[in-house]
Amino acid sequence: MNNINDILEFRFSQNSFSEKGKNIVPTHIVNLCQSRISTLNAITEKIGNSMIDEKPTKGIREVYIKFIKISQSNNGFNDKFDKRELRTLTYALTYKEQQENSIFENSNYLQQCFLLLNNNWRDSFISGLLDCYLSNWGSSNKESFNILSNFLTSKIENYKGSRSLFQSLKTNAKFFDKDKGDLDLGVTLAISNKSITEATKFLSLPDHWITYPYFSGVINGYFEKSKNRIETALDDISLVLEKHSNSTKATRTNKLIVSKIICHTASSSEIVQNKVKDIAFKLVGDPGITSIWRPFENANQTEISTINKAREILNEWVTRQFINVFFEKCINDNRRKRFWLQYSKKITAFKVFGPNHIKRILKTDQRISEYVDGRFHSVDSNRDVSAFMFLIGEHKMIEFSDPGYAFYAYKASNSAAPSFDAKYVSSVDNFRDGSMPMLVYRSGYHLHSFSDEGRLSHNDGDMKWEDVFSNWLKRKAGINV
Numbered sequence: 001m002n003n004i005n006d007i008l009e010f011r012f013s014q015n016s017f018s019e020k021g022k023n024i025v026p027t028h029i030v031n032l033c034q035s036r037i038s039t040l041n042a043i044t045e046k047i048g049n050s051m052i053d054e055k056p057t058k059g060i061r062e063v064y065i066k067f068i069k070i071s072q073s074n075n076g077f078n079d080k081f082d083k084r085e086l087r088t089l090t091y092a093l094t095y096k097e098q099q100e101n102s103i104f105e106n107s108n109y110l111q112q113c114f115l116l117l118n119n120n121w122r123d124s125f126i127s128g129l130l131d132c133y134l135s136n137w138g139s140s141n142k143e144s145f146n147i148l149s150n151f152l153t154s155k156i157e158n159y160k161g162s163r164s165l166f167q168s169l170k171t172n173a174k175f176f177d178k179d180k181g182d183l184d185l186g187v188t189l190a191i192s193n194k195s196i197t198e199a200t201k202f203l204s205l206p207d208h209w210i211t212y213p214y215f216s217g218v219i220n221g222y223f224e225k226s227k228n229r230i231e232t233a234l235d236d237i238s239l240v241l242e243k244h245s246n247s248t249k250a251t252r253t254n255k256l257i258v259s260k261i262i263c264h265t266a267s268s269s270e271i272v273q274n275k276v277k278d279i280a281f282k283l284v285g286d287p288g289i290t291s292i293w294r295p296f297e298n299a300n301q302t303e304i305s306t307i308n309k310a311r312e313i314l315n316e317w318v319t320r321q322f323i324n325v326f327f328e329k330c331i332n333d334n335r336r337k338r339f340w341l342q343y344s345k346k347i348t349a350f351k352v353f354g355p356n357h358i359k360r361i362l363k364t365d366q367r368i369s370e371y372v373d374g375r376f377h378s379v380d381s382n383r384d385v386s387a388f389m390f391l392i393g394e395h396k397m398i399e400f401s402d403p404g405y406a407f408y409a410y411k412a413s414n415s416a417a418p419s420f421d422a423k424y425v426s427s428v429d430n431f432r433d434g435s436m437p438m439l440v441y442r443s444g445y446h447l448h449s450f451s452d453e454g455r456l457s458h459n460d461g462d463m464k465w466e467d468v469f470s471n472w473l474k475r476k477a478g479i480n481v
Contacts, residue, residue, distance in 0.1 A: 053127040064092045090128025137214035149178040168204045186221020196222045216253040252296045254283040259310035287315040320344045330401040354386025381427035406455040
């Protein structure tokens, strides 16, 4: 039986089709394209492209070893490095092996390297040197950094070629001043109402260089000059910090800039504070974790004070929101909520204890949903009762969600007091002790027999219970608001 190809008299040769396809573009068009490509390559070779040269993917180790051996031999470099090796050498300044110093770490090596480069100078060397300069900005090795700064900035300022990239660097030479160039760039971007995310583009640098230490100062300068419009600048600053830290938390820059933002917005609207809070948790972390908010190494006293103050403010914001949600969702008691909100600034730590279904209820509230996991301790009991444990001064205090129960206060130094870090809690009832004395006794408007530890009920008499609580907090906890 004939197949479909035979019936239709369809004949197809793959080889013939392939050969004919090669000639589908006329030869003169192919030759013209090749000629134009050659012309473009020649122009690029002559004036260079407008971007920083890419870092070599190989050869850095070999050039480093060669340089160190020749340097240690004291025989001179002469013509032992070709053009390609010298360009690679500019990217090898921070490379090191085993016990040997890098070229950058050893000022003698660095000076020899710059003498070699100067004697064989090509403008293309600027790219590698600038990469080293900006990635070592703020280096503790001041001597080597100053040597590099003087050599590189003189080459940029004396550039007389036509390559657009280096012309741009020369125009913006002031932004590479080792003392304040980074801050000046941040201020310039802010004054010009440019986005801080355009910092690398402004200098014609690769986008990924935003991670270099140089841009820490740029971001800081931008923030300081943008304070009067921080609400509109927040998104840009948050985005650039995320890029600068390469999406990792708790970097030096993140911690410092976020802390400054928190302190600056301490009296802003709740909407702004919530936005800043979300940024802080994303870029630094939970203020309840001491290790995350510990000041970075070599921080000065101003920076230490700013970070510590920011952590206190952020912790207060989180505390206020938990108090709001806990007393709304778990107790539905506005009086208790209003009372403890007054003391939110004084609360240095807190945790909610309760059954898992209470945790799920709290996580449905967007105000605190992201922070519940780190501040909730599940108990075995399925009773619809939870406890809010918090630390004020030297006292550990507990409010219970069931309205009929008293408030408890323990000295934080009391080893028998409930623990924030308890691994196992069968029920929040474990935190109550009916044998404890009343924190204060009252007769009409007279208060007497104040105790350091004990309990108080939320019952009004001649005096409102809020006034009784406030008197005890002032007398025994040393807290007055």
